[in-house]
Amino acid sequence: MIFYNAINTCISFLCVTFSDCGFCYLIPAIIKSENIMLVVFWISVVLILFSYAIYPIILRVLAFKYKPKPDGTCEDELPFVSIIIPAFNEESVIAHKIDSVLAGDYPSNKFEILVGLDASTDRTNAIVKDYIEKYSFIHLFSFDERRGKPSVVNDLVNASHGSILILTDANVFLAKDTVSRLVQNFSDQEIGLVDTNMINIGIKKDGISSQENAYISREVQIKHLEGIIWGCMMGPFGGCYAIRREDYPHVPPHSLVDDFYINMKVLEKGKKAINDLKAWVYEDVSNSSRAEFIRKIRIATGNFQNLARLAHLLWPPYSRIAFAFFSHKVLRWFGPIFLILSLVSSAALLSQHWIYAMAFFGQLILIFGIPVLDLLLKTMHIHITPFRFIVHFYSMNLALLIGMLRFLKGVKSGVWTPTPRNQA
Structure with missing residues (x-):
């Protein structure tokens, strides 16, 4: 008491x-009401569990009745593809990126490569020009003013000629059949967007790359099930995905997470968005906790930016888009609020039942005790995987909370510095 x-x-x-x-x-009246605190506690717990545990189980159960669709598209039906690469100071990876496209099995007379430099100050420009001298289907667009990735992509799309657009980051490398795998999905006229399967490289034990890889792998599977069941994948990972030219929306200025906005606009048009687990691409995962945390804050800010723009898709609530959007994304974005409410409500109910005392002190240990212990163990080069996952979960939710506050303050620019990777 x-x-x-x-x-x-x-x-x-x-x-x-x-x-x-x-x-x-x-x-004060709310706090004095034990019944309301009980409701707040259990609703918060259930909503957290629903998004992270129950919703994925629902997807797995529903997916049992769906059989994989056969591959389509014959070679004589191949569409012309525009491969769009926005870049900012990517001298360490741009050659490898272009080489991975050129090494693919898609006919060279059926695609073009458009590289857009967002006021780069390194040797990226010179490297791309070397390729232009050898390949007439590679085009360079160098912009003097730094405007951010979405604006560059908008301009490159306007300059492109393909009926299928592949939007891909400079540090994401394609497998030999990636383009072919992506394209063949569009033999189904209902499909508007196809994501790739990101294979992460450069994973280390001493940082957070292992936990980030596990999180991404789980998300890939959840999105795959959403695509199988409803054709309603909740956003590509953004590193490499394909979209029909006719379905590409103009991304608004100052956008921080353009790939999710594009995905949802495709669904809004009544088209399907899926991922192809056989369309592999390779990207290294950041091993720096600080760099990854900054990236997640930017993404979180963009998430709430997109929620404000796309909130109408949550209605009617019984639609496939609304259910997936709410269950997979909205509940997670508000996860920090639910975590705070569960902590406060369990504190208010501390003397009422042992279960709330356990819940309260358990949360204190998870939020404060485990991160401190994990930090101490890291200095001794001891890495306990469960501890690292707990730290990753709460740091992700802290980033969401900070992102929410930054969105409420207002987003004035869509420019950001890319996360340092491990390829350099």
């Missing part, structure tokens, strides 16, 4: 301090 009274006193103090806000007067 002492802890409960302390929380109530603190909140009462805050309510007096912020007395201009009428809603604040309601908070």
Whole structure:
């Protein structure tokens, strides 16, 4: 009861301090209501579990009745493809990137490569020009003003000629049959967008790359099931995906997560979005906790930016798009709020039942104890995988919370610095 009274006193103090806000007067009454705290606790727990555990199980159950579709598209039906590569200071990877495209099995008279440099200051320009001298189907667009990836992609799409567009990052490398695998999916006229299967390289034990790889692999499977069941994959990973030219939307200025916006606009048109697990691409995963955290904050800010633009797709709530959007994305984006509510409500219920005491102190250990212990163990070169996954989960939710606050402050630019990778 002492802890409960302390929380109530603190909140009462805050309510007096912020007395201009009428809603604040309601908070002490809410805290005093054990029934409401019970509801808040269990709703928060259930919503967290639903997004991360129950929803994937639902997908696996529903997917049992769906059989894999046969591959399509004969060689004489191959469409012309535009491979679009936005880049900023990618001198360490751009040659490898172009080589991976040239080494593919897609006929060279059936594709073009468009490289857009977003005011690069390194040797990327010179490297691409060397390729242009050898290959007439490679085109370079060098922009003097730094505007961000979405604006560069918009311009490259306008300059392209392909009926199928492959949007791909400079540090993502294609397998020999990646383009062919992506293209053959479009023999189904209902499909508007196809994502690749990202194979992560450069994984190390001492950083977070192993946990990031596990998270990405799980997300790939969830998105694959969404595509199989509803044709409603919730966003490509952005490193490499294909879209019909007719379905490409103009991405709004200052966008931070353009690939999800593009995906949802395809679904809004009534087309399907899927991923092809046989269309492999390779990308290294960042091993720097700090760099990855900064990247996740940027993505989180863009997530809420997209939620504001695409909220209408949550209605009607029984539609396939709304259910997948809400279950897979929206609940996760608000995960930090649910985690805070579960912590506060379990604290308020501390003396009511042992289960809430366990929940409260368990969360304190997970949020504060495990990260500190993991940090100490890392200094001794000891890596305990479960600890690292717990730290990864909470750091991801902290990034979401910071991203939410940054979105509320306003997004004034779509420019960001790419995450340092391991290829350099």
